Amino acid sequence: MRKITLLFTLITPLMWAQNYTEYATGSATDLNTNPQFGVCLMGGASENDNAMIWFLEQADGGDVVVLRASGSDGYNNYMYSELGVAINSVTTFVFNNEAGAIDPYVLQKVENAEAIWFAGGDQFNYVSFFKDNAMEDALNNFINVKGGVIGGTSAGMAILGSAYFSAENGTVTNQEALTNPYNNQMTLGYNDFLNIPYLENVITDTHYDDPDRRGRHSAFLARYATDTNSRAFGIACNEYTSVCIDAFGIARVYGDYPNYEEHAFFLQSNCTTDFMPETCVNGQPLTWNQGGEALKVAKIAGTQSGMNYIDLNSWSDEGGVIWQNWFAANGVFSATSATNPACSLLTPIDREMTEVYVGPNPFHDKIAIETDLARYDVRLYDIFGKQIASYENLSELDTPGLSSGLYVLHITSENEQRIFKLVKE
Known part of the structure; x- marks a missing residue:
């Protein structure tokens, strides 16, 4: 009987307007890893x-x-x-x-x-x-x-x-x-x-x-x-x-x-x-x-x-x-x-890429970008995919207003894209 009770505790089916049914198991609080x-x-x-x-x-x-x-x-x-x-x-x-x-x-x-x-x-x-x-x-x-x-x-x-x-x-x-x-x-x-x-x-x-x-x-x-x-x-x-x-x-x-x-x-x-x-x-x-x-x-x-x-x-x-x-x-x-x-x-995609340095990681306010790329775009996203900033040919990104957490930086040129996960302390 205890096992059956636990099953119903962990798996909760919820229906919303017949568009979908949700079954939830485990913690109801999101954990960001x-x-x-x-x-x-x-x-x-x-x-x-x-x-x-x-x-x-x-x-x-x-x-x-x-x-x-x-x-x-x-x-x-x-x-x-x-x-x-x-x-x-x-x-x-x-x-x-x-x-x-x-x-x-x-x-x-x-x-x-x-x-x-x-x-x-x-x-x-x-x-x-x-x-x-x-x-x-x-x-x-x-x-x-x-x-x-x-x-x-x-x-x-x-x-x-x-x-x-x-x-x-x-x-x-x-x-x-x-x-x-x-x-x-x-x-x-x-x-x-x-x-x-x-x-x-x-x-x-x-x-x-x-x-x-x-x-x-x-x-x-x-x-x-x-x-x-x-x-x-x-x-x-x-x-x-x-x-x-x-x-x-x-x-x-x-x-x-x-x-x-x-x-x-x-x-x-x-x-x-x-x-x-x-x-x-x-x-x-x-x-x-x-x-x-x-x-x-x-x-x-x-x-x-x-x-x-x-x-x-x-x-x-x-x-x-x-x-x-x-x-x-x-x-x-x-x-x-x-x-x-x-x-x-x-091969289907040529993955030999130009060297790009992004750091330090973790960072406080400033992110340095060093590369030999002649022209490139810089985009910074939060962990949920929301774009925070967008620049061209930037060598240093200043982020004093950002809260601590995980961010994703994209460096994109005509022929390649590099993705960096960065942590702000």
Whole structure:
């Protein structure tokens, strides 16, 4: 009886005008900690405990917000008390419509969070409820200004790449995608929703235990390459497999291999000058062959320790990888063995940046900025993403009116952006 009483004490469901249901577990008082950036991608079945522990540890004991469009409070006790990681609270919002997602109370909870998790379900609900509105802005501020940890499973993983399959007209099969990559069910979005570091030009996919997913995922990338005239990238997980990406771009794979065939897959257009599909047009079968090397794919076994990895700065430096070639000829998908493509000179984003010094940290009133950049913008934000100051080519920022706390400074030039977390004493 005591256990049942505690459950009802910790998990409190609240409904507001039928726009959403809230389930709250833990402290009702927000705790401001110092989260670490990270991305956790899960393949769609039950969560991998070790990957979820990694996700929660990035939150530094703070508050977790779970966003979903179906289900209820399944994550609350699991995250709060079953994994052995001390966190302040878990709040789940189950949305019925866009109005719930942009409710000011919900947005404040998202801004205050240190970790955000997207559950499974129908990914088009997430696109419909969260895209092109205040929730999209709040999520991107959380990721790129506050620098918190974000993740998702199944549909929640499917929306995290800068490009994504929206499933607006339902799912699409391998045969449908390969037979006509522009069929009505191939609904893709490009660089217009979430902006997550290391997932630029990336389309994710899940439930990869079904080999049918590999052909349609290749068709997604063929469409992206054709429509944007740029190299395409993909990350996919088997159902019980997870990928955790840290602030340095190291993507570690968690699972229970060799007890089970649990793998993640990292796809990239071949790093050659001519990487485009030969035939990717409406009404015709896909041919993306390029001599049988259209896509270079790193297949990585997930282990309990996450020892196997790939570096997303280069997409070629790796440990524990089996390389494969994937290609399609006249709508027929094939895979063969391959070697490390060593594509470091043609990575999706060139991350070799100009040296920039910002300090001291912690600071009292003045922040010095030293750089060789000829022209740059300086923007200072508070921890909730509110812009406090904006300047050009500033060498010293004076902040006598600011209260003590955590701030985020952006240094932006034509070709790069640097983000610094600073503490005012």
